[in-house]
Amino acid sequence: AQSVTQPDIHITVSEGASLELRCNYSYGATPYLFWYVQSPGQGLQLLLKYFSGDTLVQGIKGFEAEFKRSQSSFNLRKPSVHWSDAAEYFCAVGANTNAGKSTFGDGTTLTVKP
Amino acid sequence: ETGVTQSPTHLIKTRGQQVTLRCSSQSGHNTVSWYQQALGQGPQFIFQYYREEENGRGNFPPRFSGLQFPNYSSELNVNALELDDSALYLCASSSGLAGARGELFFGEGSRLTVL
Numbered sequence: 001a002q003s004v005t006q007p008d009i010h011i012t013v014s015e016g017a018s019l020e021l022r023c024n025y026s027y028g029a030t031p032y033l034f035w036y037v038q039s040p041g042q043g044l045q046l047l048l049k050y051f052s053g054d055t056l057v058q059g060i061k062g063f064e065a066e067f068k069r070s071q072s073s074f075n076l077r078k079p080s081v082h083w084s085d086a087a088e089y090f091c092a093v094g095a096n097t098n099a100g101k102s103t104f105g106d107g108t109t110l111t112v113k114p
Numbered sequence: 115e116t117g118v119t120q121s122p123t124h125l126i127k128t129r130g131q132q133v134t135l136r137c138s139s140q141s142g143h144n145t146v147s148w149y150q151q152a153l154g155q156g157p158q159f160i161f162q163y164y165r166e167e168e169n170g171r172g173n174f175p176p177r178f179s180g181l182q183f184p185n186y187s188s189e190l191n192v193n194a195l196e197l198d199d200s201a202l203y204l205c206a207s208s209s210g211l212a213g214a215r216g217e218l219f220f221g222e223g224s225r226l227t228v229l
Contacts (some may be wrong), residue, residue, distance in 0.1 A: 004156075009120030036220075041219035043118070043204060044157070090156050100147035100208055100218060101170050 001091050002027045006105035013081050013112045021108050024092030029078075030095040033074040034102065050074065051056040061085070066067055086112045087101045117209050118221035126227045127195050135190045135224045137205030143170075145210060146188040147218065151202040160203075163188050164210075177200060192226075200228045 003026045013019050025031060025095060030053055035043040048059025055067040065076045088109050107114035118140045127133050139146050145164045149157035159172035163182035177193040186207075192199055204224050206218040 003185075044206075044218075044221040045220070046217060050160070078144070094154075098162070098170070100145055100162045101159050101172075102204065103159065104149075106154070106156045 002031070002095075002103045004093050004103055004105035005089050006089075006091055006108050008108045009106075010109045010111070012113060014041070016080050019076075019081045019085070019110070020037055021080045021089050022092075023074045023076065023105060024072050025074060025091070025093045025112070026072065027041040027093050032102075033065075033067060034075075034092040034094065035063070035076045035094065036090045036092060036104075037061075038086050038090065038107075044090065047072050081110075083112045083114065086110055118205055119161060119205075119207050120221035120224050123222070124225045124226055124227075126229060128229050129195055131195050132191065132193045133195060133226060135189045135192075135203050135205075135226070137190070137207075139186045139188065139205075139207035140215075140219045143207035143209050143219070144186050145201050145208045146182055146186065147206045147208070148188070148190050149204040149206065150174070151204055151223070153201070156181060157204055160190070194226045197228050200226060202226075 005024045034049045035047040038044045045065050050057050050067045088107045090104050090107045091102045092102040121136045146161040148187045150158040151157045160174050162169045165221040179191045182188045202223040204223045205221045
């Protein structure tokens with residue numbers, strides 16, 4: 001069975017500082033991996049996705065993530081955080097034939113200090 | 115291009131009642147997936163509809179059921195509501211099962227409170 005672990009429930013960073021959110025997954029085959037962001041009262045927005053090829057993927061809003069098969073990880077990074085990045089972030093793993101059946105982690109809440 | 119819309123946005127029910135939640139998929143999308151997001155948790159896959167047929171189901175009891183209509187809009191029905199059904203219910207649409215290689219478009223959800 002597939003699973004996703006986001007070890008950090010809550011992270012606080014200062015505006016302008018760098019950010020890394022951790023994600024570890026379990027999946028029996030080559031996974032499809034995703035990062036989503038959810039602002040309060042909103043649905044989820046896709047930040048980026050990995051299917052194959054280059055292990056460093058670029059997303060929207062200046063985010064990037066690196067797929068490391070040996071570590072079963074897909075960590076999300078941003079070089080300089082903006083106050084508007086405060087939100088909840090979800091990592092997800094999906095079947096390569098049907099991303100609609102994705103399994104999500106429990107999320108990491110990001111707080112940005114001025 | 116209209117996005118995914120869900121209704122109602124908020125509702126309160128009592129234990130034992132039934133509820134119907136609605137989702138209009140994004141224009142051109144024929145696949146709808148439903149997720150339950152309990153407070154403090156990530157979304158959990160309930161089921162998916164593809165071309166009006168259920169195409170996979172998560173670990174949810176049969177009192178969770180759904181429909182997809184010819185225009186690809188969808189309903190989620192929950193019978194015999196329990197307190198633990200209180201959650202945000204999210205609908206996500208995509209273009210086909212592989213969803214344009216994983217591109218899911220989520221609505222803003224329907225927040226259900228069961229008293």
